[in-house]
Amino acid sequence: MSNSLRNFLITRLLLTIPMVWFLITVVFIVMRVLPGDPIRSQLGPKATEEQVELIRIRMGLDKPLIVQYGEFLVDVVTLDFGNALTQGERPIRDELGEKLPATIELTIPAIIFTAVFGILSGAYAAKNRKKFPDYSLRLFSVFIYSIPIFFLGLVFQIIFSVWLGILPLYGRLDPLTQVNFVSTTNFYVLDSLLSRDWVAFKSAVTHLIMPSLTLGLALTGVFIRLTRVNMIEILQSDFITAGRARGLSERRLAYRHALRNVFIPILTLIGLQFAILIAGAVLTETTFSWPGMGRYLVERIELRDYTAVQSTVAVFALFVAGISLIMDVLYA
Numbered sequence: 068m069s070n071s072l073r074n075f076l077i078t079r080l081l082l083t084i085p086m087v088w089f090l091i092t093v094v095f096i097v098m099r100v101l102p103g104d105p106i107r108s109q110l111g112p113k114a115t116e117e118q119v120e121l122i123r124i125r126m127g128l129d130k131p132l133i134v135q136y137g138e139f140l141v142d143v144v145t146l147d148f149g150n151a152l153t154q155g156e157r158p159i160r161d162e163l164g165e166k167l168p169a170t171i172e173l174t175i176p177a178i179i180f181t182a183v184f185g186i187l188s189g190a191y192a193a194k195n196r197k198k199f200p201d202y203s204l205r206l207f208s209v210f211i212y213s214i215p216i217f218f219l220g221l222v223f224q225i226i227f228s229v230w231l232g233i234l235p236l237y238g239r240l241d242p243l244t245q246v247n248f249v250s251t252t253n254f255y256v257l258d259s260l261l262s263r264d265w266v267a268f269k270s271a272v273t274h275l276i277m278p279s280l281t282l283g284l285a286l287t288g289v290f291i292r293l294t295r296v297n298m299i300e301i302l303q304s305d306f307i308t309a310g311r312a313r314g315l316s317e318r319r320l321a322y323r324h325a326l327r328n329v330f331i332p333i334l335t336l337i338g339l340q341f342a343i344l345i346a347g348a349v350l351t352e353t354t355f356s357w358p359g360m361g362r363y364l365v366e367r368i369e370l371r372d373y374t375a376v377q378s379t380v381a382v383f384a385l386f387v388a389g390i391s392l393i394m395d396v397l398y399a
Contacts (some may be wrong), residue, residue, distance in 0.1 A: 185290020193298030212288030338394030
């Protein structure tokens with residue numbers, strides 16, 4: 068590894084730390100500024116002041132804010148987030164250990180579909196510039212990007228679940244399959260495949276199709292537009308003209324030579340969009356009752372659960388920062 072690359076990696080890593088710190092600090096402050104009391108939300112309206120104060124002391128909410136903030140930063144560094152305010156004595160790390168794999172399992176096929184479909188469609192549109200396929204794909208990219216994710220999910224549910232009855236409506240597994248299935252990593256597709264439980268594998272895959280397709284389609288418009296613009300520019304470059312002079316086919320020039328040179332900006336976009344998908348799967352998970360991080364975060368926000376919200380956002384921030392760092396390393 069050269070000194071310049073090493074210095075770049077060290078600098079990029081050091082810049083990631085204040086970014087994560089700023090985000091979790093903002094969340095820490097906002098959660099305490101908003102009205103509402105998570106302890107009273109947990110105990111109900113009939114709770115006495117003594118009961119509320121007892122839990123407040125036990126959870127450390129009676130301490131000065133600067134002390135709570137310091138303890139929270141230590142929790143983030145050690146990845147030991149304590150217990151949720153509204154879930155009894157259950158550690159938040161255990162809850163996130165169940166929710167995070169569900170979100171990752173939803174996001175990976177979504178970003179694969181987004182990248183493959185978006186890149187190939189954008190390349191095809193550039194190859195047929197100012198023709199019917201180009202106009203159609205450009206119109207589709209604007210249309211699909213403007214549709215709200217939850218509305219697209221509801222349309223898919225009506226078509227594939229209610230009308231056709233070929234895909235399950237919600238959840239990660241069929242209820243009967245869920246009872247007999249044991250997951251060690253909470254990645255249902257992976258666990259069922261490794262254990263050769265083909266019934267559970269089929270159920271997990273069919274439950275994954277609609278939400279991942281919904282999440283993936285929502286971002287294909289970005290890839291179509293970006294790929295098309297860059298492909299048009301590269302198809303007008305000198306080395307493509309030289310290839311035409313040597314008698315290479317337009318198909319080979321477009322998909323083998325031009326598309327390869329488009330991948331630098333697209334690789335950066337894939338990393339950013341993957342991070343956005345992980346952090347922005349809230350609407351998809353809510354629409355399909357998918358038990359992931361997004362749905363969990365919404366539930367904890369509604370209950371004003373300080374510790375759970377802070378911890379979930381911190382995990383999101385670490386993921387986004389980690390993916391951005393990996394993309395920068397690959398780009399370098």
